[in-house]
Amino acid sequence: MKINVVQIPDSGLALQFTREGDWFNELLPEKGKCDFTLQRADVACSVKRTCETIVVEGTVKTVVGTDCSRCLEPVQAPVQGEFRYVLVPAPEDAERKAGDKFDAEAELNPDDVDCAYYHDDVIDLDPLIFEQIVLQIPIKMLCLESCKGLCPQCGANLNKGRCDCPVGPIGGKFAVLKNFKLAK
Ligand SMILES: [Zn+2]
Numbered sequence: 001m002k003i004n005v006v007q008i009p010d011s012g013l014a015l016q017f018t019r020e021g022d023w024f025n026e027l028l029p030e031k032g033k034c035d036f037t038l039q040r041a042d043v044a045c046s047v048k049r050t051c052e053t054i055v056v057e058g059t060v061k062t063v064v065g066t067d068c069s070r071c072l073e074p075v076q077a078p079v080q081g082e083f084r085y086v087l088v089p090a091p092e093d094a095e096r097k098a099g100d101k102f103d104a105e106a107e108l109n110p111d112d113v114d115c116a117y118y119h120d121d122v123i124d125l126d127p128l129i130f131e132q133i134v135l136q137i138p139i140k141m142l143c144l145e146s147c148k149g150l151c152p153q154c155g156a157n158l159n160k161g162r163c164d165c166p167v168g169p170i171g172g173k174f175a176v177l178k179n180f181k182l183a184k
């Protein structure tokens with residue numbers, strides 16, 4: 001979703017749009033490599049312009065699918081984020097327009113808000129939206145809070161019933177102690 005800065009009216013813009021499919025594919029650090037899936041993302045945002053500074057503020061909602069951190073079964077979870085970005089022309093763009101009068105440092109105040117640059121009068125909202133979604137994805141997603149996970153020995157999904165492996169520390173991380181003998 002791209003916005004031409006020049007076309008933002010003085011009253012600002014109110015946008016509602018959805019992103020679907022592989023829209024974020026190009027935004028991945030490694031193209032096409034992603035350990036989650038996204039359903040349709042619904043975005044509602046306002047875009048306001050003061051001179052060359054653009055403020056984009058809104059919400060994004062989607063549903064993330066991934067594997068349960070414990071049992072590796074597919075899980076889905078709704079995620080929702082609120083965002084506010086302040087965008088200014090990239091320094092090289094601004095210099096081109098304003099000559100050497102422009103002080104890029106003074107324009108950016110990265111302390112309290114998310115700041116970003118735009119190039120050639122165009123703001124691409126996709127990277128901002130994707131960033132917000134990624135920030136909202138829990139580090140660990142579980143199919144159930146009480147997910148029993150996989151048996152460390154045979155890999156069986158313990159939510160579906162017990163396997164025949166011996167329980168207890170033997171075979172687990174204390175297996176080495178099985179052969180431990182006190183020196184006499
Ligand atoms: Zn699970």
Ligand SMILES: [Zn+2]
Pocket residue numbers: 151152153154155156163164165
């Ligand atoms: Zn087992």
